[in-house]
Amino acid sequence: KRMVIFASGRGSNAEALHEAVENGTINAEIKALVTDIPGAACIDKAKSWGVPVIVADRKSFDSKQAFEQYILDAIAPYAADVICLAGFMRLLSSDFISHYEHKIINIHPALLPSFRGLHAQGQAVAAGVKIAGCTVHFVVPDMDAGPIILQSAVPVLEDDTEDTLAARILTKEHPTYVRAVQLFCDDKLTIDGNVVRGTQG
Ligand code: GRF
Numbered sequence: 440k441r442m443v444i445f446a447s448g449r450g451s452n453a454e455a456l457h458e459a460v461e462n463g464t465i466n467a468e469i470k471a472l473v474t475d476i477p478g479a480a481c482i483d484k485a486k487s488w489g490v491p492v493i494v495a496d497r498k499s500f501d502s503k504q505a506f507e508q509y510i511l512d513a514i515a516p517y518a519a520d521v522i523c524l525a526g527f528m529r530l531l532s533s534d535f536i537s538h539y540e541h542k543i544i545n546i547h548p549a550l551l552p553s554f555r556g557l558h559a560q561g562q563a564v565a566a567g568v569k570i571a572g573c574t575v576h577f578v579v580p581d582m583d584a585g586p587i588i589l590q591s592a593v594p595v596l597e598d599d600t601e602d603t604l605a606a607r608i609l610t611k612e613h614p615t616y617v618r619a620v621q622l623f624c625d626d627k628l629t630i631d632g633n634v635v636r637g638t639q640g
Pocket of ligand 1: 446447448449450451452453525526527546547548609612
């Protein structure tokens, strides 16, 4: 499978995917990394992997449509089978998603449908939940929605802050994202309405 990764920041999930591609766990090749943030740390990571980097600075475009069209045109030559959003902080429009139906996967640091959106880990701490975690899901136009592929749970401790919980969730994000993308690239997943099947084999 031909993979393109979208990231906006540190890129630790992108790094986990790259490592899994390199060691043969994920049957794919990473064709490019797209980022909306010039100077993001994920750029240097991608360059160290020898992966082409596409920087689309949202401020350089006079509309979301132009921003997305630039990205669509830039990644078209890679003929991606899968787009992995790994800490990508932009919402993709229905039109963009329609170009890659059921081929865009995202990881969110909460047990969806709880705690959609930003600061999900902080939302969990504030809500006083005792279990938190991460969700890997197919991307649909609704934010942090879409058919769930895998979830992993971590305990929330009484003295947790957003940062201590985020660090604990992050340790589960990497293997969970790798397993989900591995299953996708091995064509093990089917989508039945809102239910993804093939993850428990
Ligand atoms: C991760 O916690 C991910 O779940 C969220 O943003 C963070 C990105 O971290 N969407 P990184 O850039 O992958 O290290």
